[in-house]
Amino acid sequence: MTRSGTRGRVRTTIGLLLxxxxxxxxxxxxNVSLTRDQDMRKSPPDLFPVHPTLAGYxxxxxxxLPYLGTSLVIGLGTVVLTVALAAPxxxxxxxxxxxxxxxxxFVLLAAQMIPGIIMAMGxxxxxxxxxxxxxxxxxxxxxxxxAVPFGVLIFTAFVSGIxxxxxxxxxxxxxxxxxxxxxIVLPMSRNAVVTxxxxxxxxxxxxxxxxxxLVNGGAHEPITLGIYHYIGNNNQEWNAIMATAVVASLPAAxxxxxxxxxxxxxxxxxxxxx
Amino acid sequence: MSSTTQKPYRRPASGPGVAAxxxxxxRPRPGSQQWAAWAFLTPVTLYLVLFYAYPLYRNxxxxxxxxxxxxxxxxxxxxxxxxxxxxVFDDPTFGPALLHTVVxxxxxxxxxxxxxxxxxxxxxxxFRLSATLRALFLVPWLLPLIVSASTWSWLLNSESGLVNAxxxxxxxxxxxxxxxxxxxxxxxxxxxxxxxxxxNLVVLYSGLQSIPVSLYEAAALDGANAWQRFWRIxxxxxxxxxxxxxxxxxxxxxxxxxxxxxxxxxxxADSSTTFATWSYQLGFGNLVPAFGPGAAxxxxxxxxxxxxxxxxxxxxxxxxxx
Numbered sequence: 001m002t003r004s005g006t007r008g009r010v011r012t013t014i015g016l017l018l019x020x021x022x023x024x025x026x027x028x029x030x031n032v033s034l035t036r037d038q039d040m041r042k043s044p045p046d047l048f049p050v051h052p053t054l055a056g057y058x059x060x061x062x063x064x065l066p067y068l069g070t071s072l073v074i075g076l077g078t079v080v081l082t083v084a085l086a087a088p089x090x091x092x093x094x095x096x097x098x099x100x101x102x103x104x105x106f107v108l109l110a111a112q113m114i115p116g117i118i119m120a121m122g123x124x125x126x127x128x129x130x131x132x133x134x135x136x137x138x139x140x141x142x143x144x145x146x147a148v149p150f151g152v153l154i155f156t157a158f159v160s161g162i163x164x165x166x167x168x169x170x171x172x173x174x175x176x177x178x179x180x181x182x183x184i185v186l187p188m189s190r191n192a193v194v195t196x197x198x199x200x201x202x203x204x205x206x207x208x209x210x211x212x213x214l215v216n217g218g219a220h221e222p223i224t225l226g227i228y229h230y231i232g233n234n235n236q237e238w239n240a241i242m243a244t245a246v247v248a249s250l251p252a253a254x255x256x257x258x259x260x261x262x263x264x265x266x267x268x269x270x271x272x273x274x
Numbered sequence: 275m276s277s278t279t280q281k282p283y284r285r286p287a288s289g290p291g292v293a294a295x296x297x298x299x300x301r302p303r304p305g306s307q308q309w310a311a312w313a314f315l316t317p318v319t320l321y322l323v324l325f326y327a328y329p330l331y332r333n334x335x336x337x338x339x340x341x342x343x344x345x346x347x348x349x350x351x352x353x354x355x356x357x358x359x360x361x362v363f364d365d366p367t368f369g370p371a372l373l374h375t376v377v378x379x380x381x382x383x384x385x386x387x388x389x390x391x392x393x394x395x396x397x398x399x400x401f402r403l404s405a406t407l408r409a410l411f412l413v414p415w416l417l418p419l420i421v422s423a424s425t426w427s428w429l430l431n432s433e434s435g436l437v438n439a440x441x442x443x444x445x446x447x448x449x450x451x452x453x454x455x456x457x458x459x460x461x462x463x464x465x466x467x468x469x470x471x472x473x474n475l476v477v478l479y480s481g482l483q484s485i486p487v488s489l490y491e492a493a494a495l496d497g498a499n500a501w502q503r504f505w506r507i508x509x510x511x512x513x514x515x516x517x518x519x520x521x522x523x524x525x526x527x528x529x530x531x532x533x534x535x536x537x538x539x540x541x542x543a544d545s546s547t548t549f550a551t552w553s554y555q556l557g558f559g560n561l562v563p564a565f566g567p568g569a570a571x572x573x574x575x576x577x578x579x580x581x582x583x584x585x586x587x588x589x590x591x592x593x594x595x596x
Binding site: 008009011012014015016018019022023025026028029032040041042043044045084085086088089091092093096097098099101104106107108109110111113114115116117118119120121122123124125126128129141142144145148152176177178181202205206208209213223224227228231238241242245248249252253255256260263 | 321573
């Protein structure tokens with residue numbers, strides 16, 4: 001009894017240590033974001049903020065709020081578009097047995113393998129002709145390509161788990177496919193909606209390639225470009241850069257705390273990220 | 275509710291492929307249901323054509339014509355066949371970019387998988403806080419890549435980075451991680467391994483869940499030690515999940531762009547350039563864009579990704595059938 005108790009404690013200690021090592025870069029980002037300018041080039045660097053300052057965060061408030069707002073709008077737009085496209089498709093593939101459904105699923109799977117820079121270049125060529133460069137709706141559409149195939153696969157897997165008798169009963173009661181989808185499938189797929197929305201938001205919020213190609217230099221740029229411009233200008237205010245990075249990480253942190261089980265489910269079910 | 279939630283996710287290996295590859299025993303239903311089904315599928319089908327197929331087609335078109343900035347806007351570039359591909363093959367960057375892509379992908383895969391597996395086995399022991407700590411391991415994977423890349427850039431900074439300070443403390447001379455051609459590839463590999471470990475951990479961990487505990491108990495009764503139990507039970511039984519993890523990892527590592535671009539831009543002097551960054555460099559990184567060759571490099575990358583993607587689908591289908 002005591003032996004297994006000790007062993008458990010040893011394991012917990014090792015686990016804490018490993019997690020500490022893994023998350024050290026994240027801690028370092030926090031530490032640097034609170035460091036004063038004059039301490040930034042100190043050698044050796046302070047391992048924790050000895051003279052903490054919020055100057056970096058003040059800079060974020062002064063300069064980065066528009067970027068954050070744009071990212072929020074783009075993230076929400078991507079979520080709406082992705083769910084609107086993926087949920088009906090998932091329902092049809094899982095329950096309505098369409099001819100050619102297998103091919104469509106295969107195409108969706110292959111679509112996830114296409115490198116982001118290829119999509120970026122293709123979209124650039126198209127948007128240039130359509131005059132859609134530097135437009136927020138244009139970036140929303142482009143960002144949704146990160147999540148739509150994943151969304152369809154998640155919805156398909158999920159809706160397959162809804163008992164067929166339930167849908168059959170609705171049919172017997174005279175509900176058409178649309179009614180069944182809207183009143184039964186969608187409410188029962190709440191968890192799939194949450195999972196797909198989380199990932200769609202996170203991916204569009206984190207997107208750098210598409211934003212850098214399609215809206216770079218425009219009036220509305222997302223936060224990833226805000227950070228990139230900071231670094232690119234050979235900016236030496238690393239506390240401001242890292243403070244922006246901390247703020248840009250907040251959605252990921254919130255999602256991990258509030259919706260961890262959805263995240264784990266999404267990773268294992270879809271396993272998509274570049 | 276929760277039982278239906280868990281159902282599709284229980285076996286990770288059957289995740290993405292279920293819809294694509296599971297054999298459908300029941301025949302398609304005729305008539306009105308087909309109409310309904312395709313009514314629901316029309317939006318996503320149009321979407322795939324407009325926003326996947328068409329950009330890909332434009333990209334192919336770019337790679338087969340001689341584009342300049344002017345003809346890019348006007349769209350009247352002359353057709354030049356495979357000239358751009360020839361140009362790319364003859365480019366002195368081709369060899370290094372190919373080598374870096376292979377090294378980057380192979381080294382990242384090996385380390386991500388080995389570390390992910392070791393951590394998965396460790397966390398599978400269910401000690402106090404194990405679930406919480408495992409969740410925290412997801413953080414690097416969830417962070418925006420620009421955040422991870424800029425944090426690593428500062429950690430590896432030549433003058434003020436913590437890594438060089440620590441090396442200095444044990445008497446090792448500072449290393450120009452990001453600015454020395456001999457180190458830049460190593461630096462981006464380190465950062466990318468850090469980002470990829472959580473994915474391997476989570477998928478391999480859920481693979482471990484499906485190995486029956488009774489097997490380990492029997493082995494322990496027979497006197498097998500922990501090392502033997504790992505090599506005789508865990509590793510062989512995890513092989514299907516390992517194959518899926520490695521293949522997916524391969525496809526995703528091939529197209530890594532953000533990390534390298536943000537940390538080194540593929541430099542200095544192409545020392546960390548891969549096909550992904552080279553393609554972008556050609557198309558967008560120079561004052562005079564070379565859209566044609568850029569698209570050609572990109573298309574080579576697409577072909578590579580799709581080849582391994584097909585292998586992935588095949589492996590998964592085989593597993594779904596067995």
